[in-house]
Amino acid sequence: MMRTCRLLICITIAGYLSACTNSEQVADQRLADQSTMAVNWMQQSGEYPAIALQTFKFATYAYQQAVEKGARTPAVIVDLDETMIDNSAYQAWAAAQQVPFTDASWSQWTHAKQALAIPGAVEFARYIDSHGGTLFYVSNRAEQDRLATVENLKALGFPRVSGQTLLLNTSSSNKQARFDEIRAQGFQVVVYVGDNLNDFGQATWHKDNIQRRAFVMQNREKFGTEFFLLPNPSYGDWESGLSQGYSAMTPTQKLHVREQALRVWKPSH
Ligand SMILES: [Mg+2]
Numbered sequence: 001m002m003r004t005c006r007l008l009i010c011i012t013i014a015g016y017l018s019a020c021t022n023s024e025q026v027a028d029q030r031l032a033d034q035s036t037m038a039v040n041w042m043q044q045s046g047e048y049p050a051i052a053l054q055t056f057k058f059a060t061y062a063y064q065q066a067v068e069k070g071a072r073t074p075a076v077i078v079d080l081d082e083t084m085i086d087n088s089a090y091q092a093w094a095a096a097q098q099v100p101f102t103d104a105s106w107s108q109w110t111h112a113k114q115a116l117a118i119p120g121a122v123e124f125a126r127y128i129d130s131h132g133g134t135l136f137y138v139s140n141r142a143e144q145d146r147l148a149t150v151e152n153l154k155a156l157g158f159p160r161v162s163g164q165t166l167l168l169n170t171s172s173s174n175k176q177a178r179f180d181e182i183r184a185q186g187f188q189v190v191v192y193v194g195d196n197l198n199d200f201g202q203a204t205w206h207k208d209n210i211q212r213r214a215f216v217m218q219n220r221e222k223f224g225t226e227f228f229l230l231p232n233p234s235y236g237d238w239e240s241g242l243s244q245g246y247s248a249m250t251p252t253q254k255l256h257v258r259e260q261a262l263r264v265w266k267p268s269h
Contacts (some may be wrong), residue, residue, distance in 0.1 A: 027251035
């Protein structure tokens with residue numbers, strides 16, 4: 001009798017755990033599936049390349065202005081992913097397979113060297129390089145992906161990709177130390193281009209979206225003159241900025257946070 005009871009309890013617990021695992025898998029699939037429209041927009045709309053071209057044109061103009069005003073040893077800092085290069089095919093793969101981002105699949109993607117140039121990015125980089133500027137590619141890609149990244153960038157036509165100009169994530173995703181290093185070499189950084197507020201400094205690093213929005217409003221004069229942002233609706237620190245502890249949440253909790261974050265219209269009747 002006792003043995004039968006224990007067996008039943010074990011079966012019940014196993015069934016419960018299996019149901020939990022299945023519901024988390026479904027939640028993970030739903031999270032991945034929600035990025036389909038964002039990827040559709042980035043890959044298929046005309047609006048996305050239009051914004052990219054617009055951004056690089058204004059960034060070029062801001063660089064010219066800074067040089068005319070006498071900037072000495074001017075430098076431009078650009079991010080890579082979803083700023084200079086397009087990884088939307090990786091996002092599309094994750095959405096189609098309904099799987100979450102993992103370091104392993106991302107590394108496999110970077111080693112495939114199939115990222116494309118964002119419209120206007122190569123021309124912008126070449127313009128800076130041929131008009132007295134030094135371009136620094138400051139990315140949070142890992143060191144283990146350096147060689148593949150260099151080869152991918154060179155194949156796309158990006159100029160002067162070297163150990164001095166390509167600064168990857170060696171100890172922290174906070175880019176401030178790498179920005180400071182560039183300034184300490186005597187460069188005057190006149191333009192930053194990114195797809196994440198963290199590409200402009202440490203003020204928004206690990207901050208929630210209320211603080212991130214406040215940073216934008218407090219620095220509004222820099223946007224369009226020194227800071228240039230490309231849209232990235234697929235991913236970014238704005239997602240973890242939805243709630244404290246978001247990154248460590250279960251897929252079900254993340255879905256809940258996303259739904260709760262919607263500002264919803266309530267019809268009167
Ligand atoms: Mg990026």
